[in-house]
Amino acid sequence: MNLISIDDPGDPRAAAYLSIRERDLAGRQGRFVAEGKVVLEVLFSAARFEPESVLVLDKRLAGLTDTLHKAPPSMPVYVAPQSVMDEIAGFHIHRGILAVARRRHEDDAEALIASLPPRAVVPVLVGLSNHDNVGAIFRNAAAFGANAVLLDATCCDPLYRKAIRVSVGAALKVPFATVESAGSLVDLLDRHGFTQIALSPAGTTDIRDASPPHRLALYLGAEGPGLPDELLSRLQTVRIGMAPGFDSLNVAAASAIALHRFAN
Amino acid sequence: MNLISIDDPGDPRAAAYLSIRERDLAGRQGRFVAEGKVVLEVLFSAARFEPESVLVLDKRLAGLTDTLHKAPPSMPVYVAPQSVMDEIAGFHIHRGILAVARRRHEDDAEALIASLPPRAVVPVLVGLSNHDNVGAIFRNAAAFGANAVLLDATCCDPLYRKAIRVSVGAALKVPFATVESAGSLVDLLDRHGFTQIALSPAGTTDIRDASPPHRLALYLGAEGPGLPDELLSRLQTVRIGMAPGFDSLNVAAASAIALHRFAN
Numbered sequence: 001m002n003l004i005s006i007d008d009p010g011d012p013r014a015a016a017y018l019s020i021r022e023r024d025l026a027g028r029q030g031r032f033v034a035e036g037k038v039v040l041e042v043l044f045s046a047a048r049f050e051p052e053s054v055l056v057l058d059k060r061l062a063g064l065t066d067t068l069h070k071a072p073p074s075m076p077v078y079v080a081p082q083s084v085m086d087e088i089a090g091f092h093i094h095r096g097i098l099a100v101a102r103r104r105h106e107d108d109a110e111a112l113i114a115s116l117p118p119r120a121v122v123p124v125l126v127g128l129s130n131h132d133n134v135g136a137i138f139r140n141a142a143a144f145g146a147n148a149v150l151l152d153a154t155c156c157d158p159l160y161r162k163a164i165r166v167s168v169g170a171a172l173k174v175p176f177a178t179v180e181s182a183g184s185l186v187d188l189l190d191r192h193g194f195t196q197i198a199l200s201p202a203g204t205t206d207i208r209d210a211s212p213p214h215r216l217a218l219y220l221g222a223e224g225p226g227l228p229d230e231l232l233s234r235l236q237t238v239r240i241g242m243a244p245g246f247d248s249l250n251v252a253a254a255s256a257i258a259l260h261r262f263a264n
Numbered sequence: 265m266n267l268i269s270i271d272d273p274g275d276p277r278a279a280a281y282l283s284i285r286e287r288d289l290a291g292r293q294g295r296f297v298a299e300g301k302v303v304l305e306v307l308f309s310a311a312r313f314e315p316e317s318v319l320v321l322d323k324r325l326a327g328l329t330d331t332l333h334k335a336p337p338s339m340p341v342y343v344a345p346q347s348v349m350d351e352i353a354g355f356h357i358h359r360g361i362l363a364v365a366r367r368r369h370e371d372d373a374e375a376l377i378a379s380l381p382p383r384a385v386v387p388v389l390v391g392l393s394n395h396d397n398v399g400a401i402f403r404n405a406a407a408f409g410a411n412a413v414l415l416d417a418t419c420c421d422p423l424y425r426k427a428i429r430v431s432v433g434a435a436l437k438v439p440f441a442t443v444e445s446a447g448s449l450v451d452l453l454d455r456h457g458f459t460q461i462a463l464s465p466a467g468t469t470d471i472r473d474a475s476p477p478h479r480l481a482l483y484l485g486a487e488g489p490g491l492p493d494e495l496l497s498r499l500q501t502v503r504i505g506m507a508p509g510f511d512s513l514n515v516a517a518a519s520a521i522a523l524h525r526f527a528n
Contacts, residue, residue, distance in 0.1 A: 132396075140517055145507030168512050240524065243409030248432050253404055253520035256513070260504065260521045 001068055006055070006080040009087040014078050016100040017055045020089045024161050030103050032159040034172065036095040037067050042169025044070035049101045049172055051075055057085055060096035067097075101172075103159065109177040109185065112148050113192050120147040120215050121262055122194070123255060126182045126231065127222040128155045135166025136252035137220065142170035144259040149176040150185060150217075182219065186234050189217045196235045198227050199258055201247060203239030210238050212262045220258075223251050265332055270319070270344040273351040278342050280364040281319045283354045288425050294367050296423040298436065300359040301331050306433025308334035313365045313436055315339055321349055324360035331361075365436075367423065373441040373449065376412050377456050384411040384479050385526055386458070387519060390446045390495065391486040392419045399430025400516035401484065406434035408523040413440040414449060414481075446483065450498050453481045460499045462491050463522055465511060467503030474502050476526045484522075487515050 006014050020033060031052070034043050043051055044067070053076040056064060061079055068077055086092050116122070123141055128134050134156055141149055149158070155178070156163065158171040179185055189196055195213035199220055219235060221227035240249060240257055270278050284297060295316065298307050307315055308331070317340040320328060325343055332341055350356050380386070387405055392398050398420055405413055413422070419442070420427065422435040443449055453460055459477035463484055483499060485491035504513060504521055 136514060136517065139512065139514060142510040143506045143513045143517075170510065173510065241527075242407045243527070246406040246434065246437065248403065249407045249520070250400060250403060253400065253407075253517060256517035256520050257524045263505075263507070 203237035
């Protein structure tokens with residue numbers, strides 16, 4: 001391992017870790033930050049993204065050796081005491097390990113769809129601006145073997161630090177692509193033989209009565225506004241039956257039920 | 265409505281709203297705080313808990329009239345400008361409405377179980393210390409018509425402000441009781457004719473092959489440690505099948521799948 005001690009919070013080698021939260025908001029120009037042992041294991045194992053370096057708490061290094069051996073051996077591993085690590089990051093890093101990785105040239109939606117196997121499940125997220133929900137849906141997508149995730153331009157970034165954390169790394173594993181609007185996907189997915197189903201509280205078919213198609217695109221909209229009517233009118237609609245008087249389900253919970261139901 | 269203007273953050277009538285966050289941690293001696301229009305509508309409509317007062321932002325009052333008319337007419341409605349409201353609470357209250365309500369003498373688990381109908385579903389939470397997860401499970405419980413929730417003493421408080429918020433008010437609607445240990449419930453639920461099923465990644469039966477029983481107690485454990493072996497050995501165990509390589513499901517997502525599957 002390429003271990004490098006950092007004793008000075010101003011050390012330029014650790015500059016990528018400065019003021020983590022402020023730069024979560026400002027963006028990082030082609031990079032993202034991931035945190036925690038389990039997430040970093042997915043980052044290294046899935047190898048979809050190139051890790052540039054790791055910053056690890058000195059007293060946690062021994063316990064993280066197995067994790068770090070999954071990374072490229074030349075990757076710098078910056079080792080710092082808690083006070084230096086917290087001063088660099090700008091808050092207390094209780095997980096003890098952070099990585100900076102490079103974004104990749106984002107997959108083109110058409111190329112991604114064309115690359116999918118004959119049996120495939122693809123959640124399509126529309127207007128999901130909440131990082132917890134997007135992260136949780138990626139986690140469910142990975143758990144139930146979804147092949148890719150498509151997002152419209154009004155969704156939040158799956159590589160935002162909190163979304164990655166909530167996804168337990170799934171956002172670093174499941175391929176995704178962003179499109180300008182979900183409407184533009186309908187013809188494309190249709191040409192590729194996808195059965196397109198919108199999950200909606202007003203759906204015409206109960207999900208218990210819906211058969212898993214060979215190729216499924218599953219549209220999920222934001223709680224509250226839901227999917228746009230214009231989109232619903234072009235798709236099959238499926239509902240998850242609920243109890244009278246409290247028909248309110250979180251979109252990530254709905255995705256878990258639907259992805260489990262339709263998993264290949 | 266019993267409208268009372270509050271112009272001074274030191275007004276003793278609004279003392280129950282002072283330093284919200286600090287008192288979330290310290291506890292409130294028989295009271296709890298709920299926030300937001302949707303949650304307060306559940307508080308007032310379900311009427312399981314007695315609201316003592318509401319603190320509402322002056323400019324939001326008009327839009328909240330329908331909500332407030334669901335509360336007892338004598339209940340004080342304190343109306344304050346944003347600066348006074350934020351100074352009382354100790355942080356910016358962007359939801360614009362808060363309520364303080366009285367806890368009730370908590371239901372005894374045995375009495376609660378004895379009161380349940382012939383067909384019933386009861387999630388049993390063991391070791392769930394995360395407010396998001398407990399809140400989300402209450403939301404799923406309400407959505408799928410669970411009749412009550414049982415929690416062991418190591419679970420967090422469902423009436424913690426964040427748990428209520430994540431539950432979208434379900435924690436104020438679905439009856440619950442806390443027991444010292446889940447182990448003590450097994451004989452009790454058995455005597456009341458409950459089929460007792462533990463959800464576990466190592467469960468012997470796939471949930472797709474498990475029939476919904478008439479009376480179900482569904483045990484859910486914390487991510488990571490899961491349910492204690494001692495408990496698993498006394499229960500039927502059911503698993504949710506996942507994709508190889510990423511068999512990681514959030515406990516609230518798992519509860520959504522199981523409660524939907526077993527809903528009456």
